Amino acid sequence: MDSSLTRRRFLAHGTSGLSAVWLSAHWPALLAAADHAHRAAEASIPPKFEFFTQEEANEIDAITARIIPTDDTPGAREAGVVYFIDRGLATFATDDQKTYREGLPELQARVAELFPGVSKFFALTAQQQDEILQTFDEQTARPRRSFRARPGAQNFFDTLQQHTIAGFLIDPEYGGNHDGVGWKVIGREREHMFQPPFGYYDKDYPGWEAAAKEAEKK
């Protein structure tokens, strides 16, 4: 089954908690909305980038892969975060275009300052990449050599960090978190509705009255 269809599945099958009256009243409109969302999700990994050049995309992808790295579980790369950001910069985050356009070259300038002879972030080793990103944190070890403070680069990294998180954790129907890998990592089940018991502590709850009596005894 195509797991990106959770909302549609919810509408089609997850009807136990819904009143029939409500469903009959809202079915057509909801189905239309679900279809729309599904088409958007299918288009979420487009063959071409809308905003980034391929080279910029390589850089962004490499940075996001250090923000949420791939280890024994998937990271930003597997979640297709770079595609989410690319789409975002062409749609909901057009205000941030300038931040990316101006900030990425400034970050690359920092790469060249700290690792002479290298001009691209993605060309560094993972450890070197982390050293670059550490320069954007407030309290970290001093970098191997001094670099020129560039506020544009700081702003760019802060924005990219936020966009990476959003692209990793957003509901997969909205153009990021490809195949729900972000939710798998954090342990969020990919359902559109849930039923109790929800977790470890409520699974043996005896009910309000019984719990109250139990408490009295103690």
Add this chain to the structure above:
Amino acid sequence: MSVDQPKYKTSDEVDFVIIGSGAAGGILAKELSTNGFRVVVLEQGPYLTEADFTHNEIEILVQDKLTNHPKLQPNTFRKTPDEKAKPQRALVYGRCVGGTSVHFTANFWRFHEIDFIERSKVGAVPGATLVDWPITYADLEPYYTKVEWEIGVSGLAGASPFDPPRSKPYPMPPLPVKSSGVIFERAARKLGWHPFPAPMAILSQPRPGRSACVQCGFCLGFGCEVGAKSSSLAAAIRVAERTGRCEIRPNSYVHKIQLDANGRAIGAVYFDEKKNTHLQKAKAIVVCANGAETPRLLLLSANKQFPNGVANSSGLVGKNLMFNSGGTVTGVYEHQLNDYKGYCVSRVLHDFYELDAQKVGFCGGGGLDARYDFTPITFAFGGIPPGTPRWGKEFKAALAHNFTRTMEIFCHGTSLPVENNSFSLDPDLKDAWGLPALRLTYKDHPDDLKLSAWLFERAHAIHEAAGAVKKWSFPPQEQQFGVHLLGTCRMGNDPKTSVINPDHRTHDVKNLFLCDGSSLVTSGRGQPTMTIMALAFRAADRITALAKRGELGA
């Protein structure tokens, strides 16, 4: 949108124009149209319905789909009147049909008796303009019951020994308990306290045309896709439309109350979606635009007769703003709570609702609740322990481990009224329509901060007794951002010290009524929406009686 809706001409003098369709406006629209009156509701935001509500966090967090937009409606902040205010996003409120009740948490406590008579009980509080309400809990009780039964509130009567008297049980049982609720309940009982199932304006059983809660987990901040959240959109607006006498007119930004030469309101002037200006005529006007926009509208409507703003002879329009104090204490537990599933709050505690001011050294009280109000993205920004790196392996590990194991205890408390705390018109900054932006002036009363710290200690004790692996909070700080917007056109008997009378009628303009968070005289202990809706039901009764006696004229 209902096909039954009438379309009134702006020149057609309808019985009532209601400005704002939120918690109060929606109820008043329902009640007044049901009582036979011809009503036009002018709502600043768009008309969205269940089909428009999604789980898209970008729409909510970045695009402000349901709320006021900081670019179109900027505001400024300063702590005290002698400072120059600086642009800052200072408030978030619903900007759509149904208002803030569309996206709220739906915590639905009643106020208690003390909230109406605190001044008499504790005496004067230095630095606060604390006064009693002109009405009591007993006056409002029938309307609290009406809210519960008419819009649908789930809960368990008698479960809290601190509950005020009630004339009827809840119409439906509480929602299922969450892991956070069980942890909270067991630990609080160990400490000798009295947790109880949270009263929530969320359906635990279906109602005609509305589903019971399906526990989707996208509650706070989001519109309910299945109509289970008892917003005024789901529970009142549609009833109003079905009367065939009520027109909901969205995308209508009212910016002036039009008065005639005799000081009588004749209509509301508004921008439509294309920024064209219209005057909707009406026999009477009810402003339900919220505790920020209602005073702003009165101030914007200043004219020769009312140079300081319409209905502002007291000078109190916009003043005595209260946000409610409080904050969260977060805890991480050994096993998975999976609290991301479902609605936010399943257990509440009211042992500290009424505190002995002599003993604790401050005036006020509060309630604690067990909650999880994060979505995946907001958790990554606000849910992981302080000191965790914001990127890299450790960040990812914290996210992966804690998302399912975290819960919060929210401390809700009093804000004392302080006259300087206010909304006013910014002298420089304009909104996207060229009108003065809201200026917020706010500095918490010192007692509010003491109360927060005191409640935080109790919340820590609960996490401790529950065996939390890790817990943390941040010291209470002076607020410069608010979502509860209360007290800015307070109710009272004396025209010199209040803006509206107990009928919600402005002291100065006979056919102008205000009903929303601005009407509140005290802040309660948090969770004001229940009281706002109860006041709206009561106001509808009072206004209907006045209209039937022919007393709305000049």
